[in-house]
Amino acid sequence: MRTFRRGLLVGALALLVGIVVRLRGKGAVIPRTTGGWRELEGPDFR
């Protein structure tokens, strides 16, 4: 019975950790560069 309870506890903890890790993994992916887009204008076309 004691072994069963320990197994249940370990399983519950693993489930909890799994949920936390999965939730944390759903964030935005960070690009390797930073900056911005500028529209090509007159000087770019000369």
Next chain:
Amino acid sequence: MSTVLLVGAGATGARAARQLADTHGIDRVVVADRKPDRAAALADALGAIADVVPIDQPFPRGVDAVASAVPARTGAVVAQRAIEAGVSVAAVADDRDGIAALLALHGGARDAGILVAVGCGLVPGLGDVLARHAADALDRADEAHVAHVGAAGPACVAAVRRARREPPLEWVDGAWHTPSPRGHQLIWFPDPVGERECEVVAPGVELLREAVPELERACVRVGEVPIRRPAVALLRRKPLDDGWAGARVEVWGWRDGGRDTVVYGVIERPAVAAGTVLAITAAALAGALPNVEWRTPRPTGAHGLGAVVDATTFLAELARRGVKAAVFEGFAVA
């Protein structure tokens, strides 16, 4: 004044027709489609400038250029008829066999003294022109990566699906190579498209190489097949198509003795982007756009768009019509 025959009145053809009708040097647009009622509806929408001809009839007289907005394999048949009539062609092409079929017309087109411009859409097409422009900004370019997402009509969606199913192809150190796995990569497009996972495909990479022949490494990536039915999106747990298309062109090389890169991006509604590129090319072939120049005087044969058109004047005309490319100005972060 000039006349352009537009073959194909689908999503891309309809946008190209509007652009052609709005071009100052064009006074007649002749529309042909395998569905006569669709061609008639498009001609009605354009007004007095447009006529309709049956698609299986001989070429109408007085045509100065052909704009082909049909799938590339059908486009090769259209181009063959144009060669026989001695008329230059601008053709959209987005599948490997279709591109090969159009390029195979090179000898006939050269002998007839006309140009078959292959791949006049977003990618292939505008992507190759941007790659050429980026390569010209460097002292020497040796690597180019083009990626695109989105699709115009059902034929374009089918072409994306086919491209992702067929063996991929990339140019590495002077030889063709099939990457395994398929070179999945997260690509950042200008907003609102944002980041998309893309994979290496075969269609378009030959035309990219032709546009920038000095490349030692070249590849074309495409994003996931757009999903347009909510039930399918729900079942596959994928986002519904937002209606945008994007292209990102990254060219690496050397400038002022150091390694450097030029990154261009463009976003637009897919049919608008492809239709505008097609219309500008056809109008330039018809002689209606003297401001758009060619890289060599009066090119002949079958070539990719990026290899024959002057990138700077073409992009300027495209921007004047509202399809604006952007350059990424940034730096690496840890």
